[in-house]
Amino acid sequence: MLTSVQKEILQTLINLYRNSNGKSIKGEEIAAIMNRNPGTIRNQMQSLRSLGLVKGVPGPRGGYKPTIKAYHQLNISSTGRETAVPIYRGGERIDDLSVAKIEFTSIPDPGECEAAIKLVGSIKKLDLGDRVRIGPTPVNKLIVDGVVVGRDDMDNIILLDTTAIRSIPKRTVEEVATHELVTLTPDISVKDAAVKLSSLGIEGAPIVEDDEVKGIVTLSDITASIAEGTENLPVSEIMSKNIITVKPETMISDAIEIMNKHNIGRLIVTDSEGKLAGIITRTDILDSIAGLD
Template sequence: MLRFEHVSKVYKGKKRAVNDLNFEIQKGEFIVFIGPSGCGKTTTMKMINRLIEPSEGKIFINDENIMEVDPVQLRRKIGYVIQQIGLFPHMTIEQNIALVPRLLKWSPEDQKERAKELLSLVDMTPDYLHRYPSELSGGQQQRIGVLRALAADQPLILMDEPFGALDPITRDSLQTEFKKLQRKLGKTIVFVTHDMDEALKLADRIVIMKDGKVVQFDTPDEILRNPANDFVREFIGKERLAQAMPQVQTVDQIMNPCPVTVTGDVTLSEAIKIMKQKRVDSLLVVNGNNKLHGYIDFDVIDRKRTKATKVSDVVMTDIYQVETGMLVRDTIQTILKRGLKYVPVVDENGRLVGIVTRTNLVDVVYDSIWGEGDTTSIS
């Protein structure tokens, strides 16, 4: 899909911002570039769509030398998302999303249908089409920025720290949402970040750069287990290195397969009895097909029980969940950042299959750091 052959960028004939890069990126890969400030990661990405011209070497997209392609036409074939989002305030959401399709002479009907289709991918309803960016939250605006990059169905998307300006919880949600979207659509992503946690969560492979050179280009797990040198080891940090778990990889391997659940038609008094019997302070709410709907807890029931009689009257639907196959180390980060007690695990259809608790994760971390030996001496 994307190939660098001895690519360098030299400024003023002396400073090499990027020096002799050689690597290949396969179709459908999510590649993250990371490194300290001034390492050349953003310069590398911008050379792909010729916002910065390479001084030496060649860059190929599908075996075509990008220097032999008109730069305007090249950029219309590549999606591009930046941290500042760059939505046009005077345009509606529909007009912002359909910007490139409009330049490519799509019909107005096709533009609108594409915008509606993309909104549905991020659980936004068609009524957003006629709103303006100022009417959206920061997280919603960032979603629209991502959708605009997908609008013309470009196979390659460049993303320059797109979630950097968001608050931690919104950022974490968008990371999860976008990774899921990327897998579904099969896009090739080149993503620049300064956040190692973000790189570990999103990437199929990570490019760690220093002084314009690639220091290590490998999968997150391989980088965690086998850092190339002291620079990589220090850049990753001891806490993250402790997350390298050779035995446990996904939430499926550590989840409790039988979480305590209740359906919406159950009365609140019955729900309280179930909590007492099971010695839990919350219940996951599912429908008849075991699809996760939300949760209830003692606090919610206490606040609303005077006006409610059934679980469906008080259920909280804003619940963080993960899909089967998600990496344990990503779940650890989310639980720590959000202060969660547990995370429900669902299948691709949203059906509840298990639950990961803080206790599950503590056991995994203990095993990864101290092994399976006696830990009774640890204070």
């Protein structure tokens, strides 16, 4: 039975080793993270070595490495082939921190659902009260939103008071995208484009010429142009030319990641020949998740 200090040392060693590209970890590195005396770490390492949980590496570049038994002891996968499940705070992904296990502790109670999240990495990056998002997980594409209400540094577990639990459907962009598109020509004026988009109740449209997508314009672009008094310019002057496209067979979970990466709300769908085949928006995806389409 490991002591709390031994568990914390072992967890810290594994966290550091996962990001070291196979290099051994020095006791001083562990001591600095744990805010403990290096001598204490060395003494505890002797016990961990005798238990077969740690192996020492001699020499000037030496240090310590966790054994397979160490991963099993802490119930962590040791294959190195698992897909990293991300954790976000304030919309920003937390580097060097991923999810190893999600366990719902009170899901039968609809008014009070908590989740215990076992993490790989230093959970000291998280504080009580932080609003976080877990996922999506690789298979079921599960996403969990919640507030951190507990933190167990010894077992590397945080406790979430969940605010939302949802699973992204295993559907392709082609199944969700809009295929009957409204398009604009490059020479249409900003003013006329505003009238057209507003009358149809849509937020944006691709700019197409000779079956080729030249750009995309949104109501935000148009509003900014009108505010600057340039509503008589052709939309080609204000459109975004940095077009992000996806193929029809792209999974919507991947489409979400692309939108988040580029901070955009819509993607152009193109066929195998690069021609316009549709458009998918955040609203389309949300409706799919909610089962509204």
